[in-house]
Amino acid sequence: MDQKEISLRGAGAILTIDLAAIVANWQTLQAVSGTECGAVVKADAYGLGLHPVVKALYEAGCRTFFVAHAFEGAEVRALAPEAIIYVLNGVRPAQEYTFAAHNLRPVLNSVPEVEDWGQYCATSHKRAPDGSLLKAGLRIDTGVNQLGLKLYDLERVDHLSPLFDVTLLLSQLVTADDSIADRQIEAFDKIRARYPGVPASLANSAAIFLDNNPPLYDLVRPGYALYGGNPVPGRPNPMRPVVRLDAHIIQVRVLEPGHSVGVERLWKARGPRRVIMVAAGLADGIPSGLTDNEKHVGGKALIQGTLCPYVSDIAMDYSVIDVSDATYLERGEMVELLGKTVTIDDFAAMANVSGYEILSNLGRRCHRRYQPL
Amino acid sequence: MDQKEISLRGAGAILTIDLAAIVANWQTLQAVSGTECGAVVKADAYGLGLHPVVKALYEAGCRTFFVAHAFEGAEVRALAPEAIIYVLNGVRPAQEYTFAAHNLRPVLNSVPEVEDWGQYCATSHKRAPDGSLLKAGLRIDTGVNQLGLKLYDLERVDHLSPLFDVTLLLSQLVTADDSIADRQIEAFDKIRARYPGVPASLANSAAIFLDNNPPLYDLVRPGYALYGGNPVPGRPNPMRPVVRLDAHIIQVRVLEPGHSVGVERLWKARGPRRVIMVAAGLADGIPSGLTDNEKHVGGKALIQGTLCPYVSDIAMDYSVIDVSDATYLERGEMVELLGKTVTIDDFAAMANVSGYEILSNLGRRCHRRYQPL
Numbered sequence: 001m002d003q004k005e006i007s008l009r010g011a012g013a014i015l016t017i018d019l020a021a022i023v024a025n026w027q028t029l030q031a032v033s034g035t036e037c038g039a040v041v042k043a044d045a046y047g048l049g050l051h052p053v054v055k056a057l058y059e060a061g062c063r064t065f066f067v068a069h070a071f072e073g074a075e076v077r078a079l080a081p082e083a084i085i086y087v088l089n090g091v092r093p094a095q096e097y098t099f100a101a102h103n104l105r106p107v108l109n110s111v112p113e114v115e116d117w118g119q120y121c122a123t124s125h126k127r128a129p130d131g132s133l134l135k136a137g138l139r140i141d142t143g144v145n146q147l148g149l150k151l152y153d154l155e156r157v158d159h160l161s162p163l164f165d166v167t168l169l170l171s172q173l174v175t176a177d178d179s180i181a182d183r184q185i186e187a188f189d190k191i192r193a194r195y196p197g198v199p200a201s202l203a204n205s206a207a208i209f210l211d212n213n214p215p216l217y218d219l220v221r222p223g224y225a226l227y228g229g230n231p232v233p234g235r236p237n238p239m240r241p242v243v244r245l246d247a248h249i250i251q252v253r254v255l256e257p258g259h260s261v262g263v264e265r266l267w268k269a270r271g272p273r274r275v276i277m278v279a280a281g282l283a284d285g286i287p288s289g290l291t292d293n294e295k296h297v298g299g300k301a302l303i304q305g306t307l308c309p310y311v312s313d314i315a316m317d318y319s320v321i322d323v324s325d326a327t328y329l330e331r332g333e334m335v336e337l338l339g340k341t342v343t344i345d346d347f348a349a350m351a352n353v354s355g356y357e358i359l360s361n362l363g364r365r366c367h368r369r370y371q372p373l
Numbered sequence: 374m375d376q377k378e379i380s381l382r383g384a385g386a387i388l389t390i391d392l393a394a395i396v397a398n399w400q401t402l403q404a405v406s407g408t409e410c411g412a413v414v415k416a417d418a419y420g421l422g423l424h425p426v427v428k429a430l431y432e433a434g435c436r437t438f439f440v441a442h443a444f445e446g447a448e449v450r451a452l453a454p455e456a457i458i459y460v461l462n463g464v465r466p467a468q469e470y471t472f473a474a475h476n477l478r479p480v481l482n483s484v485p486e487v488e489d490w491g492q493y494c495a496t497s498h499k500r501a502p503d504g505s506l507l508k509a510g511l512r513i514d515t516g517v518n519q520l521g522l523k524l525y526d527l528e529r530v531d532h533l534s535p536l537f538d539v540t541l542l543l544s545q546l547v548t549a550d551d552s553i554a555d556r557q558i559e560a561f562d563k564i565r566a567r568y569p570g571v572p573a574s575l576a577n578s579a580a581i582f583l584d585n586n587p588p589l590y591d592l593v594r595p596g597y598a599l600y601g602g603n604p605v606p607g608r609p610n611p612m613r614p615v616v617r618l619d620a621h622i623i624q625v626r627v628l629e630p631g632h633s634v635g636v637e638r639l640w641k642a643r644g645p646r647r648v649i650m651v652a653a654g655l656a657d658g659i660p661s662g663l664t665d666n667e668k669h670v671g672g673k674a675l676i677q678g679t680l681c682p683y684v685s686d687i688a689m690d691y692s693v694i695d696v697s698d699a700t701y702l703e704r705g706e707m708v709e710l711l712g713k714t715v716t717i718d719d720f721a722a723m724a725n726v727s728g729y730e731i732l733s734n735l736g737r738r739c740h741r742r743y744q745p746l
Contacts, residue, residue, distance in 0.1 A: 010444045010471055012462060042690060043656030043738055068690035069652070069738075071383045089385060089623055089652055089690055093705040098383055109650075110624050112704055145634045146626050147650060250462055251483045253519050261518045277482075277520060279442070279462055283416030283733040288726050316729045317415060317441035317462055331485055332466040353661050356689045360656040361734050365416055365442075 011367035012279030012317070013247040014334070017048050018371045019056040021240040025226050026057055028238065033208045033220045038064035038201075040223030042072055042088065046359040047285075048227060048243065052370050054079045059373075066221050070095055073104040086137050086168065091117055100126040100134060107137040107170060111153050114138075118160035137168035140191050142184035142202075144174050151191060168199050170221075173214055175206040181214060192217075205231030209238060229355045230345045237343070245338035245362065247280035249331050250318060261320050262312035267292065273311075274324045276303075278335060281317045285361035286337070288314050289351035299350030302341045303329070338362075384740035385652030385690070386620040387707070390421050391744045392429045394613040398599050399430055401611065406581045406593045411437035411574075413596030415445055415461065419732040420658075421600060421616065425743050427452045432746075439594050443468055446477040459510050459541065464490055473499040473507060480510040480543060484526050487511075491533035510541035513564050515557035515575075517547050524564060541572050543594075546587055548579040554587055565590075578604035582611060602728045603718045610716070618711035618735065620653035622704050623691060634693050635685035640665065646684075647697045649676075651708060654690045658734035659710070661687050662724035672723030675714045676702070711735075 030037035039062050040046075045053035050072070054065065058080040065080060067073045068089045076085050084105065090113050091099055091106035099106055100120075108114045114136075120126075121134050128134060139148035148171060171188055174180045185202070192200050199218035205225035207214050209232045225231040228242035253261070253276075255269040261277075280286050291310045292298035300307040303326040312320045319337075323329055338347050348355040403410035412435050413419075418426035423445070427438065431453040438453060440446045441462045449458050457478065463486050464472055464479035472479055473493075481487045493499075494507045501507060512521035521544060544561055547553045558575070565573050572591035578598035580587050582605045598604040601615035626649070628634070628642040634650075653659050664683045665671035673680040676699040685693045692710075696702055711720050721728040 010442070010468060012442050047656070047737075068656070069383065069385050092621055092623070095383060110626075110704070113624075146628055146632050147624065147634055248465055250465070251486075251520065253483075255519055259519050261520055282727070282730045283420070283441070285734075288730050316733065331483070354655070357655045357661050360689065360737070361658075364420075364733070364737050 011248075013245060013284050013337075013366040014369055015048075015363045015366040016244040016246070016369045016371060017052070018240070018242050018244075019052060020371065020373050021228065021242045022048075022053060022226055023056050023060045023373065025228065025239045025242070026060060026062060026222075028240075029205065029208060029220060029222050029225060032238075033203070033216050035216050036064065036219045038062065038066055038219055038221045039226055040066040040221055041076060042066065042068035042223070043360055046223065046227050046356070047361070047363045048359070049363075049368055049370070050075055051079060056373055058083060064219060064221075066223075070098040070102070070104060074098065074102040077102040077104065084167075090139075096120040096124070100124065103129055105135045105137055105167060107139050107168075109139045109148055111149070111156055114149070114157040114160060118157070118163040121163040133163070133165045135165045135167045137170050138166055140169055140171040140188060142171040142187040144172075144180060144184060154191065154194065166195055166198050168201060168219070169195060170201050172204055173202050173207045175204070175210060178212065185215060209235075224355060224359070227359060228344060229359075230343070233345070237345070241340050241343060243338060243344065243359075243362070244336060244340075245280070245366065246334040246336050247278040247284075247319075249276045249329060249333050249335060250279050251277040252329055252331055253277070260312065262315060267312040272324075273322055275311060275320050276323050276329055276335070277318050277320050278337070279318055280337060280366070281315045281319055283316045284365045285358070285363065286314050286319055287351040287353055287358065287361070289353060290314055290319070290347075297350075299347065300342065301335060301337045302339070303335050307342075384621075386618060386657050386710075386739040387742055388421075388736045388739040389617040389619070389742045389744060390425070391613070391615050391617075392425060393744065393746050394601065394615045395421075395426060395599055396429050396433045396746065398601065398612045398615070399433060399435060399595075401613075402578065402581060402593060402595050402598060405611075406576070406589050408589050409437065409592045411435065411439060411592055411594045412599055413439040413594055414449060415439065415441035415596070416733055419596065419600050419729070420734070420736045421732070422736075422741055422743070423448055424452060429746060431456060437592060437594075439596075443471040443475075443477060447471065447475040450475040450477065457540075463512075469493040469497070473497065476502055478508045478510055478540060480512050480541075482512045482521055484522070484529055487522070487530040487533060491530070491536040494536040506536070506538045508538045508540045510543050511539055513542055513544040513561060515544040515560040517545070517553060517557060524560075527564065527567065539568055539571050541574060541592070542568060543574050545577055546575050546580045548577070548583060551585065558588060582608075597728060597732075600732060601717060602732075603716070606718070610718070614713050614716060616711065616717065616732075616735070617709060617713075618653070618739065619707040619709050620651040620657075620692075622649045622702060622706050622708060623652050624650040625702055625704055626650070633685065635688060640685040645697075646695055648684060648693050649696050649702055649708070650691050650693050651710070652691055653710060653739070654688045654692055656689045657738045658731070658736065659687050659692050660724040660726055660731065660734070662726060663687055663692070663720075670723075672720065673715065674708060674710045675712070676708050680715075
């Protein structure tokens with residue numbers, strides 16, 4: 001038993017991350033979209049580990065990365081020297097230097113932001129490593145939400161155009177409603193006409209799989225789908241599963257009718273039951289919504305081929321699962337809480353939260369194990 | 374502006390942790406209980422940082438720490454060489470060596486666990502650093518939940534008593550119902566009689582503040598209350614607030630009636646509104662339940678003295694707050710999302726989750742800033 005094995009035995013829960021599946025998903029998204037495929041790796045690559053994920057994708061050929069913050073961009077830069085890196089939350093006052101130092105491109109979201117960036121580019125005389133102007137993307141408001149630049153905003157900042165290169169026009173297509181999407185595409189095309197030759201990106205993962213083939217332009221930027229999330233809810237998931245969560249069994253208990261477990265005592269056994277206490281709780285990213293309560297049906301884990309319900313409240317360090325219908329289990333064994341059958345999307349639906357929230361919170365205390373490429 | 378200041382400017386959200394308040398809370402709990410006060414520091418000290426928290430408490434005189442996992446215990450051991458460290462999730466097969474190596478005491482929860490620990494102590498000939506027997510706590514089932522040892526369980530493992538020292542009897546008092554508490558105390562005392570001279574711990578933080586003064590025995594073991602959580606829900610919080618969460622404003626937007634923000638577009642402005650987009654979202658531990666929806670009123674942030682509602686969905690990297698009733702705000706400024714007015718407990722109630730869940734998920738991406746002692 002090597003050090004790594006000992007450390008995994010010490011872990012309460014183990015999050016296994018299939019790097020080959022992330023790469024395969026990226027390749028699928030690129031093939032299906034028929035255009036350049038970037039990768040959204042913000043928030044520590046959705047909680048799965050920025051370093052291994054960026055390394056794997058960069059080696060596979062990914063050359064455009066999206067993060068939320070400049071400090072995340074600086075980490076990507078260290079791993080992907082030749083990549084283009086966009087910072088989706090944009091640039092705040094006094095942050096500009098970080099962008100120049102690490103060759104990051106802010107996604108500019110508002111008129112004051114464009115003005116500040118233009119001012120910085122004009123006064124600092126900073127240049128990209130190849131001597132060209134500093135670069136930025138523009139988030140376009142295509143009429144759906146109000147968090148980007150409109151046509152008249154762009155007209156107001158036109159005089160700043162010579163100060164930096166606009167290298168990407170971004171917006172996000174609403175995939176749930178065709179009539180909205182058509183208006184968005186029309187608005188986007190109107191603005192694209194003002195920036196001839198500038199690459200454009202409108203599609204998230206869902207748009208790539210739409211039957212009506214909306215224009216994907218020059219770049220798609222999947223996030224959740226890369227990590228195995230279903231980009232087309234309600235239809236079979238075209239992505240390969242990426243994560244599996246296993247937890248150690250701390251105890252096996254036989255309960256008599258009326259017995260409760262946990263401090264809150266909201267759940268009581270209706271008949272003789274066998275439950276296990278597994279070493280993964282709120283602090284490991286298991287959401288409180290996973291348990292049965294008066295408003296909500298609760299979640300299930302796949303234990304030896306049988307779906308078994310979570311009972312009692314999710315505690316900070318453990319969860320309790322009713323395994324009466326499963327085969328015999330012993331303390332010290334591991335059980336799968338999340339994987340190919342109970343997927344991230346299932347887990348999120350059972351807990352009544354989004355899959356983004358599930359991924360973001362998993363793996364803070366869970367040990368992460370990477371399946372190599 | 375030093376490196377640290379630059380790094381904080383780079384952060385989207387900053388979690389400020391008042392170490393002096395944690396120490397003051399520990400001292401209050403010790404004074405009010407009139408007995409030894411330990412500290413629960415599992416899950417990276419409830420997400421606030423194991424290293425600084427344990428260092429501060431150890432320097433203040435805390436000598437008994439509780440964690441959930443052996444690997445957390447090993448980290449505490451490195452910081453607190455003379456401390457007693459209990460591992461609440463107990464010991465699993467093949468984990469025993471870690472306990473002996475770092476002088477950790479498992480809290481034994483079941484008969485098989487007691488048997489395995491006894492067997493290990495008998496066959497390994499491992500000893501505590503002072504040459505005495507290895508040690509363990511016993512979790513007692515006092516009739517409330519079924520996750521500890523009952524009297525007849527203890528009788529079954531009596532022959533193992535010479536193999537290790539039992540140094541703590543633990544259970545948890547139900548504070549919401551006096552009749553249950555009385556039965557628990559009776560059951561606990563019956564078991565204590567079997568272990569003369571062995572310290573006992575029955576009280577969580579709430580019990581310390583109960584008017585009917587339940588017996589606190591030899592050790593109290595607060596967790597959430599140390600970190601500023603209210604141990605007596607519905608009554609004024611006797612603890613000092615510990616955490617504050619501030620986030621940078623990414624954008625300020627004026628919306629016309631009918632405008633929406635965010636991708637989901639579930640929220641629409643009913644009149645002319647001014648909103649801010651702040652750089653803290655799901656991936657920073659802002660729970661999705663904080664926003665208004667059909668089932669739930671949603672949360673508010675204290676912006677310049679005015680409580681302002683979260684609107685639209687919480688996105689992965691940002692939240693949107695309606696600041697129409699606040700004074701003028703600018704992009705780049707910081708706003709307080711959590712602190713003395715909107716406390717952890719308020720935040721949890723607004724999001725319909727527990728305070729434990731809030732603390733556990735904050736600070737994964739937020740930068741942590743410590744107010745020194």
